[in-house]
Amino acid sequence: MIPASVRFPPEVVLAHAAAQIPEPGVLPGGCRYEPKWDGFRVTIVSDAVVSLWSRRGSDLTGIFPEIAAAGRQLPTGSLFDGELVIWQDDRLSFEALLRRQSTGARGAGRLSRELPASLVLFDVLALDGTDVRRLAYDERRELCELALEHVRPPIALSPMTRDKSVADGWFADMAPAGIEGLVVKGGAQRYLPGRRLWIKVKRRETVDVVIGAVIGPIERPEAVVVGLVVDGELRIAGQSAALRPEQARSLGELLRPPTGEHPWPEVLSPGRLGPFSSAQEPVRLTLVEPVVAEVSADSARTATSFRHSVRFVRVRPDEPLPS
Structure with missing residues (x-):
């Protein structure tokens, strides 16, 4: 079961904007750099049933049935944070997500075939029924990697690097794919819902x-x-x-x-x-x-x-x- 300490709908950590990519030592425990995906921020719950929640608390399960079905790969009693995206012609398409959302559950089956979504996960709030938000980011990342080791598309783990030179390359090279920029997190930061702990750098x-x-x-x-x-x-x-x-x-x-x-x-x-x-x-x-x-x-x-x-x-x- 999801621990009682996690409120529903789940609340997520937020980010504040910065003009420049921060140097490695700016955040507690050192900076961890991830791509900033152009999609819908969501949490996915794997319990007796799988459910998908928007950042604003809307239940998206019926709108994205292919993601709910793929979520059965996730460990029972888990709650992950991520971004819902749609790829079209090797580029992220936010317009396709808006179309899926506006059509709603009524046309979800057809659109899940025409405009299939993917879910990129980058953090974990609960695992095997245990609230892990008190752990440092580095520990949560390790748990994510272990929990998602055998999970297959359309669910995947977001890339992460500690190397700023690699992050600089991502910032420049991923633009054609529609990646907005970077999200930067501190290796020692806990997961504190509603707090603007992370840094986002947009192109x-x-x-x-x-x-x-x-x-x-x-x-x-x-x-x-x-x-x-x-x-x-x-x-x-x-x-x-x-x-x-x-x-x-x-x-x-x-x-x-x-x-x-x-x-x-x-x-x-x-x-x-x-x-x-x-x-x-x-x-x-x-x-x-x-x-x-x-x-x-x-x-x-x-x-x-x-x-x-x-x-x-x-x-x-x-x-x-x-x-």
């Missing part, structure tokens, strides 16, 4: 977008709402992180109210600002005359939107709007 790039609206007053915006031109249409693609005071001041001097009909509404439902927007209520926009800008964005995106907030860099008023 970022500068992208040209169109600012079509802001949040807050036009003369001192709080954040920008950005768009991308898709099939000749300017579509909302996400929003920026909060602007610094000097950014808000200089941007407010350049922005102007729209001079004609604007393609965007003045009020948005929360989901329109991206799959992972934290907005819970409708968002009121201050529409502006569209202008090209540069933003810094991580690699997590769909074909038409950014999945996380972007960082505003600068306005490009000299650049013509894309058509």
Whole structure:
């Protein structure tokens, strides 16, 4: 049985962002580097039945029946932490995961054949009915390796290295496969649910977008709402992180109210600002005359939107709007 000390739905350790890959001695017990998978963070429980839980506490068992079936390979009384992913054309496809999720259990059997998922495990919370979260990461990793030694796809153990030069190579070389970056953990760290103990380092790039609206007053915006031109249409693609005071001041001097009909509404439902927007209520926009800008964005995106907030860099008023 899963020990009573583990609450359900299971809560996981979190990570905080860093701009650079940390040096080996930054975390307690030394740094352990793993690829950052572009998927759904999940926990999988193997007990009398196998169940699959999202980070937010949703039961995903019926949506991914192929993973639940493969989970019967795991030791009884175990609980593992990992990432649910889908490979398409040798690259991770987050869009395919969203399709699986939106279809739900109704079409799960068909989609499990058309868009089969895989589960990459990287930590263990309970094993053989024992709560192992108090153990150091290095000890938990050893338990993972032993427990998963004979487990076959679609479940696999995530790679890990203690060598920063190897991690640097992964960061650069795994980009074509859709790996977002690295997650770094301390060899002596215990598993403390809800705490931001780990470090995530994401690959970022500068992208040209169109600012079509802001949040807050036009003369001192709080954040920008950005768009991308898709099939000749300017579509909302996400929003920026909060602007610094000097950014808000200089941007407010350049922005102007729209001079004609604007393609965007003045009020948005929360989901329109991206799959992972934290907005819970409708968002009121201050529409502006569209202008090209540069933003810094991580690699997590769909074909038409950014999945996380972007960082505003600068306005490009000299650049013509894309058509």
